[in-house]
Amino acid sequence: MLAATAACSGGGGTDDAAKPDEDHAAIHVDRPVALADQDMKVRIGGLRARDRVRVAVHAVDQRSQPWSAHGDFSADAHGRIDLDEQAPRGGRPYAKADSTGLISSMLPTAGSGVKMIGSGDAFSYHPPSPAEKRSFEVRLTVSKHGKRLADRTVTRQWLTSKVRHRKLTVAKNRIDGEMYTPPKGERRKAPVLVFGGSEGGNSGEYAAALLAARGHPALSLCYFRCGKGSGRPDAINMIDTAYFVRAARVLGDEPGADAKRLAVMGNSRGSEIAQLLGQRHPRLFRDVIAYAPSARINGPYLAGASGRAAWAEGGRPIPAGPIRLDNVRGTVLAIAGGNDKMWGSAEAARVIASQKNASGASHRQVTYPKAGHHVNWFPYGQPGQEGGADGQVVSTSGSDQAAREDGWARVLKLLER
Template sequence: MRRLALVAGVFALACSSSNDDPATPKVDGGADAAAPEPAVRFLMDGKEAVRAFWGDPVTIEVTGMPPGSSVTLRARADIVNQEAESWATYTADASGTVNVDTTSAVDGSYTGVEPEGLVWSMTPATDTADELAFDDFRVRVESEGATVAEGTLGRYYLADDVTQMDVVESGLVGAFYAPPGGAHPTLITFGGSEGGLTGGQTLAWYYASLGYSVLALAYFNVPGLPQYLTQVPLEYFDTARQWLETRPEADTTRIAVMGGSRGGELALALGATFPWVKAVIASVPSGVSWGAPQLGNTEVSSWTYQSQGLAFVPFDWTAQPTFTQDADGVELEHDRALFESSIAKATPTKLDLASFRVEQTQGPILMIAGADDQLWPSCQLAQIAWDRLEKSGHVDKYGDELVCAPDAGHFSPVVGSPTVGLHRAYHPITKQWLALGGTPAGTAHAKRNADTKIRALLQKALASP
């Protein structure tokens, strides 16, 4: 696998006079004082950085500009072999400084105070004449039409010291990632209705780089497993836990499960079923089980346990998706109304039978949802689980949390990439462009908030006893 980490340096102009007499005192602000040269720096926790983990927040600061001058920052990055760019214009403060964490952009690919705006507002570059190294992030500073400073930050998605291995045994299909050293707190990650391994693997790279041992699992749509999300046995994931017990890198007394969309539904189901699950992170999830549509408007269970299909909310087959065209002319399918209608028409008994017994989970549950989710109403569906958690006292005992992010759609919690274009996704099984909802800014803010909460929950829930 290609390494995602590249070392890069920060270029900044420095100014000093070789004719200065060290015995002659300097007078700040005097006529002979040399004006500082423009420079751009990348800061982490107040310290200058030349390399950073993909998801860590980085402050961009420009110094040495004329006070009150117009300063344009032009960012460019290699995002998975696709060059992308963004820009923003600021006004330097009285000290000649622009700090993107606190200074408001007056024009550009975003406006206002947006600490990560140069990242999330990126769009594909109109040219590739100035190619960057893989995963480099460069910022050029312009004033009066000229480039006056430049800096490049190296970013990595998978830490250099993380080991990785394919897992195709015991009926499992996945990949295992581990930091160096012995038994680490452990995650089991997986994707959603797209199937395959990519969704779980993306999460695994990210969290293994943060110090967790992670087993990414496929559970359908790969050779050796069901083709579709149909009657998937929950015991498959208990087999994964047993496999992890053979790995010295994994502490199986501290396991969290993490997934999104149908994978978020699955994460809630696993927490409700297996006492070894010590934390659940479910993004844009459903607190009820949904079926697997078949020909002739029929359904079967998506999940089974002890050879019995889990009860599910029946689809309202009279409801229809709606279709819109986005600014690029792409036809998008909106499925939210299908789920809303199905919930509205389900009897209280059927809703209760299909609801996961999340209150049985032996650890905290974090649910992240999007208020503008156009695939399904994730806030409403997560609320079903939340009501059970509150009523049972689980929230008081474990500190569960439900976040319904405004202006966010159907999104992944992984942060650090552009969010322009994340209002849609192509589904590899249905072969249809799906509307996900959300605005670029709203989705970016939701991702950062989710990342912060997930890190805090994992650190607390999976701490050493």
């Protein structure tokens, strides 16, 4: 059911104003302004019965490169199309009815400069970061035989107006990250320390911003490949738990943070250190969210990272091998894809869930059989995709999106308990 309806039409005007022999359309969106992890309902009205039209989405990424996706639809006997009830004809670019399906299916447009050919070339849509811009815009269009009938711009927010942001640096704070905090005076909630995996950089800040918009103080932490002059290493090699502990203490001191409920969220290689923190520092960390996880400590990563360990504590290497979780104070929630081509995250999730925490309660896992490695974080975005040798997308994008929607709801429920 539409919570509130907003309409916009282009070309042929509104339903009432259009002449009987004119092509026209109106785009109705229930949430024209909403958080980026919120669903939206899209309907097209004002068409002729059984009209065949093309519905498209257009956006620009953080490098000002255009992305888009389109699908062909047929209006019903009343000249309407409900994207939540009708999938594109031919199952392209997605197979099941979904108002956010086009947003989730966006790809670089021709001439965007994003390489799409060659197995293993991963690419994904990255709008301006929350630190740069609190929201991004997506333009919806409806056309028939190449003629534009309507357009509508919707705003997808990372941050509500009162959420605060500040940059943390090694020089000033001894950590590199982006801090997002809810408005002062709100109910104290579980703070969340967020970080990614082998991609390096500050990849968790979109998720951290959305968590803050939902009332959870969140810190997106960069632990390696943080940029020239950052003071952080360029490899996963002897990265000490002390760095993460320091970040967690800074986060726990934020207004609105219930430090006793502090959670850590790590993706892929980051899942290793997330579990280690829960196991080795249970007084500081309660819950652990491990996306596309490993159940064991792996070796160093990136050039020049051979000869020692990926992780350390007190300057001493933490040996590779299985990760024990019997000292964890709260719950480890492992979220994995059964079609993960990067590594065996589904089996790792099963191993994690087979263990018990300090109080004897079992850890948890959820595995999405058709999803791949990109099950991490919030839904309705653009997970990584890969181009095959023939130029066709060969990823598990649709299943990854479904996994993100369900997994994100489970994460929020865990944090709220």
